[in-house]
Every structure is written in C-alpha cells, then in structure tokens.
Amino acid sequence: MAAKLAYRWHLRQVMATRGIFSTAALRPLLATRGIHLSSSQVYRLVAETPERLSLRVLVALLDILDCQMEELIEPVTAPATAKPKAAAGSGGVGTFRPKPARIVPPNRPRAPRPRARPTPTIR
Secondary structure, eight states, rough: OOOOOEEEEHHHHHHHHHHOOOOOHHHOOOOTHHHHHHHOHHHHHHHHOSOOHHHHHHHHHHHHHHHOHHHHHEEEOOOOOOOOOOOOOOOSSBOOOOOOOOOOOOOOOOOOOOOOOOOOOOO
C-alpha cells in the first residue's frame, strides 16, 4: 500500500519567531499585499491546518514573514489507517437496516389491494 502524504502547518510558530503574536496584526499586513481576508478567515488560517490555500496567500505569507515555504509547510507521511470492516449481514447504513422482502410463491394469489375512495366532486 502506498503511503499517504500529509503536512504540518507551522504558521503560528513562524509568526511568533517574527514577533507577530496575534491574528489581528497579520490582517493589515496581508491587506497591503492585496489579500483581503476577514478576521475569522485569518484566524482559521493561523489556528487550523488549511485544506486549500491560494498561492497568492502563500506568497504573501512568505513575503510578510520573510521565510521559505519549508518553514511553513512540513511534509510528513500519514500513518496508514485500515478501513473498518462491516459486520457480516449488516447491509444498512448506520442504524438503518433494509426491510426484508416478502416473497410470495407464484401459484399463490395475491391479496387484493384496498382501493382508494373516489374523491367526491362538488357541483
């Protein structure tokens, strides 16, 4: 099985080594470089590992922090996780299970379906 690739995001540590300790201080620095993000977007960029990142934002961060990409992003190999096997006979989703089919022999007549009452017409 091929190893899965992952990465570690070190923006907060690099900011601290450059003397930037708050996300509010980073926002105007990004704005001077044409990157206009909301305060919550900047917070998520610093506090969480981004799944997607614009190259313009990455280049702006490298310029602001005067660092190399290797300082911000550290490639790592993710541990292989085995998918949990479904229990035998659990053909449903979560707690939902399919309703078993009723099989009627072909020589046995089917029970008639109840007919819907006709809708009265108003004249």
